[in-house]
Amino acid sequence: MDNNSLLFDVEILDPEPPIITPYKTVRMSPEYSGQWLVAGDLDNDDEMEFVSARNEDQRVTAVSAYKLDGTLMWTWGNADEGKSTLSYDVPMQVYDINDDGKDEVILSDECYLIILEGQSGKQLAGYPLPNELKVADCITFADISGIGRPTDIIVKTRYTKLWAYTSDWKEIWSWSPNDGNMTCHHPTPIDIDGDGKDEVLAGYTMLDNDGSEMWTFRSGKVDLKRGHLDCCRIAQTGQRAEDFRFIITCCGANLIAMLDGRGNVIWEIDGHHFESPDVAPILSGGKQVFVDLDHRPYGDSPVWLIDYEGNHIGSYKTRYSRHHRLVDWNGDGLYEIVLANALTICDGKGKRVASFEFDSKFKESRTEKKSGDPGPLVSVLDVTGNGSGDVVLHTDDSIFIYRNPSKTKKKQIFADNFNFTLY
Numbered sequence: 001m002d003n004n005s006l007l008f009d010v011e012i013l014d015p016e017p018p019i020i021t022p023y024k025t026v027r028m029s030p031e032y033s034g035q036w037l038v039a040g041d042l043d044n045d046d047e048m049e050f051v052s053a054r055n056e057d058q059r060v061t062a063v064s065a066y067k068l069d070g071t072l073m074w075t076w077g078n079a080d081e082g083k084s085t086l087s088y089d090v091p092m093q094v095y096d097i098n099d100d101g102k103d104e105v106i107l108s109d110e111c112y113l114i115i116l117e118g119q120s121g122k123q124l125a126g127y128p129l130p131n132e133l134k135v136a137d138c139i140t141f142a143d144i145s146g147i148g149r150p151t152d153i154i155v156k157t158r159y160t161k162l163w164a165y166t167s168d169w170k171e172i173w174s175w176s177p178n179d180g181n182m183t184c185h186h187p188t189p190i191d192i193d194g195d196g197k198d199e200v201l202a203g204y205t206m207l208d209n210d211g212s213e214m215w216t217f218r219s220g221k222v223d224l225k226r227g228h229l230d231c232c233r234i235a236q237t238g239q240r241a242e243d244f245r246f247i248i249t250c251c252g253a254n255l256i257a258m259l260d261g262r263g264n265v266i267w268e269i270d271g272h273h274f275e276s277p278d279v280a281p282i283l284s285g286g287k288q289v290f291v292d293l294d295h296r297p298y299g300d301s302p303v304w305l306i307d308y309e310g311n312h313i314g315s316y317k318t319r320y321s322r323h324h325r326l327v328d329w330n331g332d333g334l335y336e337i338v339l340a341n342a343l344t345i346c347d348g349k350g351k352r353v354a355s356f357e358f359d360s361k362f363k364e365s366r367t368e369k370k371s372g373d374p375g376p377l378v379s380v381l382d383v384t385g386n387g388s389g390d391v392v393l394h395t396d397d398s399i400f401i402y403r404n405p406s407k408t409k410k411k412q413i414f415a416d417n418f419n420f421t422l423y
Contacts (some may be wrong), residue, residue: 008350015355023403031079032064040094040103042118056082074121084396108136142189146197173211182228215263227252267310282348292321331406340378
């Protein structure tokens, strides 16, 4: 489908009315905060808390935790050490790893995986990383052991090797590609064979729960060895592996593709650096894919709407498209598109729904890229507890929470769960 036959091809740069004001604003301690932000219930009070981190080449250097009212709960690490900006996943997650009803903060320091008590920041455990791994590239939780909840921990190098451990740090398996391919940014755990144990998409290869290789994706359009798997989204599950659908993007190979659970290609689109896809019913009649096109000049940063059959059906043009999320903002069961840098919510038909009031030092940098990522970053979380997705825009020093006005009781999709990733 060429641009002349698209459903829409619209430029979205700056906010326009109606303007949504924040429900809450949290100002973070700049000495201990950064652009990496994860969330969970740290003190079992049925209210969400936020945890922010600074890093040095991914090693977590400083951490701060905040209540919704802006109260600083605790800090960890060294003030002002490392940097607040990021261009990769920072190895820090929030998750109830010990099943005590309270979320812990799990992070990678140099040569160690550290587990902190969520309520106090007190260290509960410190596990040595494998000798080949100085700092975990990311942290992923999976149910490889088949106990009914994700308590196994996957750590990895940037592009060459993964290790899986139990929650008490017994190695389950390790794996490196032996075909010249790289791994991925963030592994995707999912039980595709119905045995109650997670398989792991560890790049272009799907690993069984014992670490053995099940299949490897082969493209009919591009040489995958030109790069690595950027991102994977689970678009569809089922009773059989062939019923599953994955949307993957390939850095360097400039490809987006839909695969089934056996690694077969449903469709492929090449020619652009597709980065982070989101999948949901954006238009009536089924699901669609929304994805940013990265590695382009600042100011020329489009996002594409692609139908489930792999046809490009619409585009928004932005200054910077990297950070986006889908949210059902009006409760009708269809998902709207949050374009974080443009401070805007759009629908799947080329129309602006609303814009966000935003007050931060990033306000200038988002219109003129001076250094680093102009931000803001975005998450969709049920902050207010009404079952709907609230929008969280954040920088390295501030969190802005926008309450979802819908009263829907329909189950919504939340991408920003305990396996949070920038990709």
